[in-house]
Amino acid sequence: MKLLQLNNLSKWYGEVIGLNDVTASVSAGVTGLVGPNGAGKSTLMGLAVGQLRPSKGSIRVFGENPWNNPRVLGRVGFCPEGDPFWPNLTGHRFVSTLAAMSGLGGSNRGEAVLRAIDRVDMREHMNRPIRTYSKGMRQRIKIAQALVHEPDLLVLDEPFTGTDPVGRHELSQLLRSLAGYGVSILVSSHVLHEVEALTKQIILIDHGRFIAEGSVQDVRRRMHNRPHTIRVRVDHPRALAIRLAGVNEVGGLRILDDQTIVVETRTPEAIYDRLPDLILNNHDIVYEVAATDETLEALFGYLVDRSA
Amino acid sequence: MRPMLALFRLTVRQTLVQRQIWFGVLLLVSPAAITILIRYFGSPPSAEAQWERYHGPAQVLLIDIGIPLLCMLNGIALIASETESRTIIYLLTRRMRRATVLLVRFVAVALVLAVLSELSMIAHHLCATVGVPPPATGSLAWRPNDALVGYLVVIPVAVVTFLAVFTAVGLILTRALSISIIYLIFFEMGLGNAPITGRVYTITHQLRLLSVDLMPNVKRFFQLPPAVREAVFPAGATGLFALTAVVVISLLIAGILISVRELLPAKTPAPV
Numbered sequence: 001m002k003l004l005q006l007n008n009l010s011k012w013y014g015e016v017i018g019l020n021d022v023t024a025s026v027s028a029g030v031t032g033l034v035g036p037n038g039a040g041k042s043t044l045m046g047l048a049v050g051q052l053r054p055s056k057g058s059i060r061v062f063g064e065n066p067w068n069n070p071r072v073l074g075r076v077g078f079c080p081e082g083d084p085f086w087p088n089l090t091g092h093r094f095v096s097t098l099a100a101m102s103g104l105g106g107s108n109r110g111e112a113v114l115r116a117i118d119r120v121d122m123r124e125h126m127n128r129p130i131r132t133y134s135k136g137m138r139q140r141i142k143i144a145q146a147l148v149h150e151p152d153l154l155v156l157d158e159p160f161t162g163t164d165p166v167g168r169h170e171l172s173q174l175l176r177s178l179a180g181y182g183v184s185i186l187v188s189s190h191v192l193h194e195v196e197a198l199t200k201q202i203i204l205i206d207h208g209r210f211i212a213e214g215s216v217q218d219v220r221r222r223m224h225n226r227p228h229t230i231r232v233r234v235d236h237p238r239a240l241a242i243r244l245a246g247v248n249e250v251g252g253l254r255i256l257d258d259q260t261i262v263v264e265t266r267t268p269e270a271i272y273d274r275l276p277d278l279i280l281n282n283h284d285i286v287y288e289v290a291a292t293d294e295t296l297e298a299l300f301g302y303l304v305d306r307s308a
Numbered sequence: 309m310r311p312m313l314a315l316f317r318l319t320v321r322q323t324l325v326q327r328q329i330w331f332g333v334l335l336l337v338s339p340a341a342i343t344i345l346i347r348y349f350g351s352p353p354s355a356e357a358q359w360e361r362y363h364g365p366a367q368v369l370l371i372d373i374g375i376p377l378l379c380m381l382n383g384i385a386l387i388a389s390e391t392e393s394r395t396i397i398y399l400l401t402r403r404m405r406r407a408t409v410l411l412v413r414f415v416a417v418a419l420v421l422a423v424l425s426e427l428s429m430i431a432h433h434l435c436a437t438v439g440v441p442p443p444a445t446g447s448l449a450w451r452p453n454d455a456l457v458g459y460l461v462v463i464p465v466a467v468v469t470f471l472a473v474f475t476a477v478g479l480i481l482t483r484a485l486s487i488s489i490i491y492l493i494f495f496e497m498g499l500g501n502a503p504i505t506g507r508v509y510t511i512t513h514q515l516r517l518l519s520v521d522l523m524p525n526v527k528r529f530f531q532l533p534p535a536v537r538e539a540v541f542p543a544g545a546t547g548l549f550a551l552t553a554v555v556v557i558s559l560l561i562a563g564i565l566i567s568v569r570e571l572l573p574a575k576t577p578a579p580v
Contacts (some may be wrong), residue, residue, distance in 0.1 A: 049401050051572040068567055074403040084394035086318070088325055100314030101402040145398070 003028055003153060003184050004048060008057035011043050011208075018043030020208035021057070026186065030179045032195035033188040035205035041188040042081060044205070045157050048186065049078045061153070074102065077146035081157040083138055087131035091122055091141045094130060095148050102149035116148040117141075119174060135162030143171070147178065154178065156187040160194045172198050227251050227264040230271055233287040234279065237261040243278045247271070259287065311404050312412045319416035326389075328381050332421070335374040336428035339365035343435040362436045362452065366429060366459055371515055372500075375425055375466045376492055382417050383474025384484045386410070391571045400571065407563040410475070414559065418471050422464040429459050458522035466515050469551045472558035473511065479565040511554060517547030 004026040011018035019040045033041045046052035047059045050066035050073055059066065066072045086094065096113045104112050117126050120140035130138065139162050146154055156175075160168050175185055175198055189195045195202060200215040212219040234240055241253050241261050249271055252264035265271050268291065279286055323329065342365050350361075387410065390396040399409050437452045477491075478484045500512030507513045 046572050049397075051397060051400060052570050068406050070403045070405060073401050076401065078397065078401045080394065080397045082394060084397055086322060086393075086395055097314055097318050098398055098402065101311045101318075101399070101404070103311055103403050105310045 002026065002063075003061070004186070005060040005063075006044075006057070007059075009047065009054050009059055010056040011040075011047060011052060012055045017208045018052075019047070022208075022210050023057075024203070024210050024213065026203070027201075028184045029201055030175065030185045030187065030199035032199045032202040033186060033205060034190070034195050034202055035188075036190055039190075039205045040208040041190075041205055042157055043208070045078075045155050045186070045188060049073070049076055049155055074149070075152045077149065077151035077154045079142045079146040079154070079156045079159055081161065085130045085138065088129055090127050090129055091133065091137075091144075092117065092126040094141060095126075095145045098145045099148040104149055112148050112150070116144040119147065120144045121170065136164055136167045139163055140167070140171075143174070147183075150183075152184060154183055154185045154187075156185065158188055158190070160189055168194060227266050228268040229292045230263045230265065230268060231256075231288065231290050231292045232261050232263065232275070232279075233259050233289075234261070234282075234284045235259070236282065236284050239282050240278060240284060243282060247274055247278075249274075262292070311402055312408065315399065315404070315409065315412045316416045319413045320420055323382065323417050323420045328385075332374075332378040332381070332424065335377060336370070336424055337431065338374065339369045339428060339432040340435045342369065343432055347435070358440070362433075362455060365436075366432055367516075367519075370425065370428060370432070371459075371462065371466050372497065372512055374428070375421070375463065376470050376496055376512075378421055378425075379467060379470035380474045380485075380488045380492060382421060383471045384478035384488060386413055386417060386471075386475045386478060387566065387571065388478050388484070394572075396571050406566045410562055410566045411559070414471065414475055414562075418464075418468050421471065422467045425463045425467055426460055429456070429463055433459075455523055458519060461522055462515055462519050465518060465548065465551055466511075469511050469515070469555055472555040472562070476558040476562040476565075479562050479569070511551065514547040514550045514554075518551065519547075521547060 002025040006022050006024045009019055009022045017040075022044075033044065035041050043052060047054060048061055048066060050061075050069060053067055061072050062075060064072050066076070089097070092113065095116055096109065099109050099113050099116075114123070117123055120143050122137065122140050122144060125133065125137055130141065133141065139159060143156070143159060146156070154175075159171060159175075163171060172194070175187065179185055185199075187195065187198060202213070202215070202219075203210055204212040204219070232240065237255050237259060241255055244250050244253055244261075244263060247270075249265050249267045250263055251266060254262040254264075256262060263271055272289075275289065343361065346361055387396065390399060400406060404412075433452065433456045474484075474488060477488055481487055496510050496512045499507050500510035501507070
């Protein structure tokens with residue numbers, strides 16, 4: 001069964017649009033929802049966790065309408081964006097109260113709460129009031145409440161916001177380990193490399209529309225009208241450029257500096273096949289060969305340009 | 309049941325730590341405080357004034373002003389406070405229906421306010437009666453303990469009724485506070501105390517009718533002309549009947565609204 005099914009889903013806020021006639025489905029696993037601010041990410045998440053109602057069309061989570069549906073909501077953990085807290089509660093009480101509201105009780109609850117707090121590495125600070133927490137700690141305790149009842153689907157709205165690089169790395173590892181236990185995760189971010197580091201399965205969203213879905217490489221391959229660019233760093237870029245100029249598949253060449261050359265092509269596989277020979281024949285030393293536009297950032301730039 | 313108990317405990321805790329509870333406590337200690345002032349600085353009362361000194365602060369400061377104001381602040385904020393802080397998201401993404409969330413929060417807040425108001429009434433009663441000679445006997449004489457029992461029944465009814473009304477108002481209106489203040493001043497305090505037939509439509513008046521039903525020996529202070537009362541209420545109907553209807557209708561409206569309405573504040577989506 002599909003995790004999320006969206007059928008002609010639209011959401012308007014008066015005259016502004018949140019989601020615009022989206023038909024799609026999201027499978028189990030980790031899915032990144034990427035788009036600029038105001039693209040519709042939080043709207044989609046609000047719809048998925050039953051906080052918003054579609055203006056048109058429908059959304060199904062585990063095959064059911066999530067609005068006012070305890071059966072669905074009991075299987076979903078939601079980490080909202082921002083700082084919604086009861087600031088006088090301690091981190092432990094916050095997670096424990098929400099665990100109880102998810103139906104956990106007795107010693108099971110105590111164990112589940114500590115397990116969730118341990119997973120986000122907050123045991124040391126759990127007895128302090130949340131109002132004394134740093135932004136990163138708040139982010140982590142929010143994630144603890146989302147996973148305390150061991151949901152089948154974890155919906156995380158901008159979970160990396162406010163976390164430092166170490167915290168971001170730890171959070172990515174936590175999410176990957178949860179995915180390893182079979183938890184499906186829908187995670188949004190407007191910072192592309194964070195999502196890219198977490199999953200290859202992405203949905204690019206802009207102006208309320210899904211502009212691309214799939215892995216970064218798949219989406220890039222489908223964009224035939226854009227040449228791929230490959231950056232090569234060698235000791236003698238000019239000599240390599242001369243050799244590359246004779247290759248049919250090369251569409252363009254640019255020498256960026258005294259070590260770097262950028263190759264444009266519509267068939268990158270052919271270039272990757274030929275490059276070793278060309279470099280070896282040149283007796284050159286290679287420092288780097290990288291596809292510069294198969295990053296999520298580059299892809300997003302192309303797609304948003306095109307959709308605009 | 310467990311999710312409901314957890315929400316109940318959370319709501320009680322949040323109600324007791326919020327700042328406006330101190331305003332409420334101040335409001336609720338005012339009957340006892342005024343009674344003490346009158347006892348120490350006023351002249352010795354006649355038999356009838358003894359009752360008025362007991363009834364005045366309890367009825368006016370507690371039931372007519374204190375409880376409605378407190379219920380207004382808490383009723384409007386019952387859902388709105390969680391919506392403003394966005395913590396409503398946590399409550400509405402758990403294993404509970406939206407109407408259940410509303411009902412549990414309503415019961416928790418009503419319980420807190422009722423207990424505080426009852427304590428206030430008991431304090432007022434002690435301040436008014438301790439050390440005062442017992443009133444004269446007779447069928448219409450003031451019996452302080454009967455009056456206390458009567459008030460201890462009226463007070464939770466007042467809390468539940470006003471809280472239900474303002475909970476519904478908080479969900480219906482966007483400018484609930486200003487409209488509620490206008491409603492309290494002109495409708496409940498104004499019309500509710502005016503000597504005209506229209507006052508039967510106010511909660512204040514219905515609470516008085518209930519007081520009269522519960523304290524028959526003080527009927528002479530509150531009794532409506534029988535023709536008026538009979539015209540509005542069929543024989544046997546009491547204030548309790550009307551107040552129950554108000555509570556049921558208000559909670560029904562609030563329950564329907566929370567079940568169909570989005571409470572998550574919209575962010576800033578891109579314009580069309």
